[in-house]
Amino acid sequence: MFKSLKKLFTSGQNDKKSSKDEDRGIVSLEFYDELSATHIPKLKDYGISDLDILDTYEKLNGRERDVIWSLYNKLLNSIRHEKIYLLKEIYSDMISMLDEEEKNCNHLVEQLNKLTLKEFERAEIKRVKILSMRDGLCKAAEDLDGQEFSLNNTQKNCPISAGGCKKKHCTCTFIPIT
Numbered sequence: 001m002f003k004s005l006k007k008l009f010t011s012g013q014n015d016k017k018s019s020k021d022e023d024r025g026i027v028s029l030e031f032y033d034e035l036s037a038t039h040i041p042k043l044k045d046y047g048i049s050d051l052d053i054l055d056t057y058e059k060l061n062g063r064e065r066d067v068i069w070s071l072y073n074k075l076l077n078s079i080r081h082e083k084i085y086l087l088k089e090i091y092s093d094m095i096s097m098l099d100e101e102e103k104n105c106n107h108l109v110e111q112l113n114k115l116t117l118k119e120f121e122r123a124e125i126k127r128v129k130i131l132s133m134r135d136g137l138c139k140a141a142e143d144l145d146g147q148e149f150s151l152n153n154t155q156k157n158c159p160i161s162a163g164g165c166k167k168k169h170c171t172c173t174f175i176p177i178t
C-alpha cells in the first residue's frame with residue numbers, strides 16, 4: 001500500500017503544480033498488505049488523515065509496521081484524557097497488533113486496566129474483585145484471585161500489574177462489585 005502511495009506522491013510533486021492533495025495525486029488509499037488493510041481504516045476512523053500517513057511514511061522511510069505504530073502513538077498523545085472509551089479502543093487495537101506479531105503487550109494491557117478502573121470510578125463503583133485465568137502463568141493475579149479491593153487502593157497501586165505475568169498477553173482482569 002505504501003509503495004503505491006509513494007509513487008502517487010512523488011509523481012504529483014514532480015508536476016510542480018499546486019500543493020493541494022488532489023494535485024499531488026492523492027486520490028484514495030488502497031490496501032494490499034494485510035497489516036495496512038487491518039489498521040489503516042481504523043486509524044482513519046480515529047481521525048488520522050491521508051497526509052498524516054504520508055508524512056509519517058516519509059519520516060520513517062516507508063517502514064510500514066513502524067508507520068502504523070507511530071500513528072497509533074500519535075493518536076494516544078492527541079486524544080483528551082476524558083475520552084476513556086476511545087482510548088480503550090485504541091489500546092485494544094494496538095494490543096491486537098502486538099498479539100498478531102506475538103510480542104509482549106502487557107505494558108498496554110496495564111494501561112487498558114487503568115482505564116477500566118477509571119470507568120468504574122465514573123460509574124461510582126467502590127469495590128472490585130480480581131479475576132485470574134488460573135492457568136498457572138500469572139502469579140500476581142492468581143495470588144489475589146477472587147479477593148476484593150477498594151477501587152481507590154487499586155487505582156493507586158494496581159495489583160495485577162504487567163510485571164508479575166509470564167504470558168505475553170495478560171488476560172487477568174477486574175470485575176466491579178455493585
Ligand SMILES: [Zn+2]
Nearest residue numbers: 138165170172
Ligand atoms: Zn497475567
